[in-house]
Amino acid sequence: MTEQQQASVPPKGVRRPAPGPKWMATDLYTLSHLDPPTAHNSAILKSTLANSLDQDLPAIYSSRAFAKFLALQAKAIDTKHCLEVGTLGGFASIWLASENPNLKVTTLEYNPHHVEVARENIANAGLSDRITVHVGPAMETLSAVLSDIDAGRLPKFDMVYVDADKENNWNYFDAAIKGCRKGAVVIVDNVVQGGLIASEDKPIDYPEYVAGARKVIENAGKDERVTATVIQTVGEGSHDGFLFAVVK
Numbered sequence: 001m002t003e004q005q006q007a008s009v010p011p012k013g014v015r016r017p018a019p020g021p022k023w024m025a026t027d028l029y030t031l032s033h034l035d036p037p038t039a040h041n042s043a044i045l046k047s048t049l050a051n052s053l054d055q056d057l058p059a060i061y062s063s064r065a066f067a068k069f070l071a072l073q074a075k076a077i078d079t080k081h082c083l084e085v086g087t088l089g090g091f092a093s094i095w096l097a098s099e100n101p102n103l104k105v106t107t108l109e110y111n112p113h114h115v116e117v118a119r120e121n122i123a124n125a126g127l128s129d130r131i132t133v134h135v136g137p138a139m140e141t142l143s144a145v146l147s148d149i150d151a152g153r154l155p156k157f158d159m160v161y162v163d164a165d166k167e168n169n170w171n172y173f174d175a176a177i178k179g180c181r182k183g184a185v186v187i188v189d190n191v192v193q194g195g196l197i198a199s200e201d202k203p204i205d206y207p208e209y210v211a212g213a214r215k216v217i218e219n220a221g222k223d224e225r226v227t228a229t230v231i232q233t234v235g236e237g238s239h240d241g242f243l244f245a246v247v248k
């Protein structure tokens, strides 16, 4: 191992190592070609992030390339109804709906300030008729949404994106599947945690995030309702990854 490589190895127990310069440069290069400022939704997404920052929301939105991946995945399976758990300022929701004109998003958020900013961003994007934000702890609002699906007031989910309190990953996954159609895709973000899921190193912070990531991976592996894999990612969002499951 060279000195430079040694210097780039993060200290033990770090869940979110600083993004390597090559990861960042690669994201910037690919985004500049595949998601240029002339893209149809570029101005809306830029102002969503700027307004969220201005109103003190934490910068924990999905990375730009990953949010577009979600929107393209929704397009690939002709998603009409997508559930998002964890809205923040609405960045991923706005990506999903702005890229897919026939898609409706149901998104769940418990922080009233995040909800207020998200609704403002969604209205500015002209998407209030297709993105519905439910306020409250997601296990409670999800239960109400599932009742609406059972009663036929809402269509089943074609796609689910879980990105909230990581300790509840499995609870959201398990509950959301009950509202999914066969062939639906369920994506759970941040399940790699800088590789700590496969390490004996103790996380220096948020050990419950690592535990929540392991729990959803281990339970999904035993769950007859789905088939799943995990894809690791690096980039502006550090070293992490997502669980990708298809409902049988």
Ligand SMILES: C[S@@+](CC[C@H](N)C(=O)[O-])C[C@H]1O[C@@H](n2cnc3c(N)ncnc32)[C@H](O)[C@@H]1O
Pocket (backbone or CB within 6 Å): 060, 061, 062, 067, 084, 085, 086, 087, 088, 089, 090, 091, 092, 093, 108, 109, 110, 111, 114, 136, 137, 138, 139, 163, 164, 165
């Ligand atoms: C990582 S952010 C979501 C980012 C968003 N998906 C995006 O890409 O723009 C996680 C969000 O989940 C919310 N959250 C955390 N625990 C929650 C809970 N129990 N119920 C509902 N929302 C929750 C947080 O307030 C935060 O806004």
